[in-house]
Amino acid sequence: MGVKIKGNYKGELRCELTHQTGEKIQTDAPLDNHGRGEAFSPTDLVAAALGSCMLTIIGIRAETKRITIGNPSFSVLKEMNTTPRRIKEIKVEIVLPEALKDDERKYLETEAIKCPVALSINTEVEQNTSFRYV
Numbered sequence: 001m002g003v004k005i006k007g008n009y010k011g012e013l014r015c016e017l018t019h020q021t022g023e024k025i026q027t028d029a030p031l032d033n034h035g036r037g038e039a040f041s042p043t044d045l046v047a048a049a050l051g052s053c054m055l056t057i058i059g060i061r062a063e064t065k066r067i068t069i070g071n072p073s074f075s076v077l078k079e080m081n082t083t084p085r086r087i088k089e090i091k092v093e094i095v096l097p098e099a100l101k102d103d104e105r106k107y108l109e110t111e112a113i114k115c116p117v118a119l120s121i122n123t124e125v126e127q128n129t130s131f132r133y134v
Helices: 042-065 102-112 116-120
Strands: 005-011 014-019 024-028 073-081 086-096 126-133
Touching: 024 042, 042 073, 042 086, 042 102, 042 116, 086 102, 102 126
Parallel strands: 086 126
Antiparallel strands: 005 014, 014 024, 073 086
């Protein structure tokens, strides 16, 4: 089953995206590409999707294996190439609870880096993922 998303150009390098559920998000061109940088750019969404996908997979696998993960978080840093203009690298840091056992950590880390978004991104885009336990 597919998911339908609609997009409308709103002018001034901004778009409004509508998920089939009615949820909406705005995009804006980044400051370094003629925009105002006041919302996610399309490439920001790719980077955010990678982190979000990794956390979602961690959540699914933790539920399946009954591993307590609390409320993990992520941060991403996206770097762009100028010629051609495309994403050069996405660095993801996943923060998980320190109480996880070594085997749980290894399992969740391995599963996270195999998330569907990670597997969908062009291999020319560097993906560097780190895990921090607090």
